[in-house]
Amino acid sequence: VLNLADIETVLADEGQLRKVKDLKRILNTVNHKHEHSYIFVLCNKIKKFMKTPSARQVEPIQAKKYVFIIDEINRGEISKIFGELFFAVDPGYRGERGGVATQYFNLHLDQTKKFYIPRNVYIIGTMNDIDRSVDSFDFAMRRRFRFIELRAQDQIAILDNINDPEV
Numbered sequence: 001v002l003n004l005a006d007i008e009t010v011l012a013d014e015g016q017l018r019k020v021k022d023l024k025r026i027l028n029t030v031n032h033k034h035e036h037s038y039i040f041v042l043c044n045k046i047k048k049f050m051k052t053p054s055a056r057q058v059e060p061i062q063a064k065k066y067v068f069i070i071d072e073i074n075r076g077e078i079s080k081i082f083g084e085l086f087f088a089v090d091p092g093y094r095g096e097r098g099g100v101a102t103q104y105f106n107l108h109l110d111q112t113k114k115f116y117i118p119r120n121v122y123i124i125g126t127m128n129d130i131d132r133s134v135d136s137f138d139f140a141m142r143r144r145f146r147f148i149e150l151r152a153q154d155q156i157a158i159l160d161n162i163n164d165p166e167v
Helices: 005-014 021-029 035-050 078-085 130-135 152-160
Strands: 066-070 121-125
Touching: 005 021, 021 035, 021 130
Parallel strands: 066 121
Antiparallel strands: none
């Protein structure tokens, strides 16, 4: 199993990669590992490809957008709904920057990886404002979401746009 973080580190290194032994310096390891041979070949192939004209013609792929809907979010205990991700819900900490080391991170093959909410995942929480439990939403949670009131007449416009690919 090749470690993606190691491959990224080697590709980001500006120095020459001439021998497998160079990986010890780049990855800051004492011993040579079996997978270093594979990383060496792979990174050299990628670096060689990046110098070709076809590498400049590759267009970036637009990430798909995903929506996670929590119905009647105000009825649940927010700390139990989000758990350790409560911090990562904040818009300023979306993506890998807001990664959280959970209590289970030591079970993962790559222990440097953290759990986070990707930038292309949107969380929608629905609530009924007539319900008294709306008042239990604390300020920390309120600032992580934008509140939009939807009235019955607004829903008609939403249904009219349901086939719009932009929505």
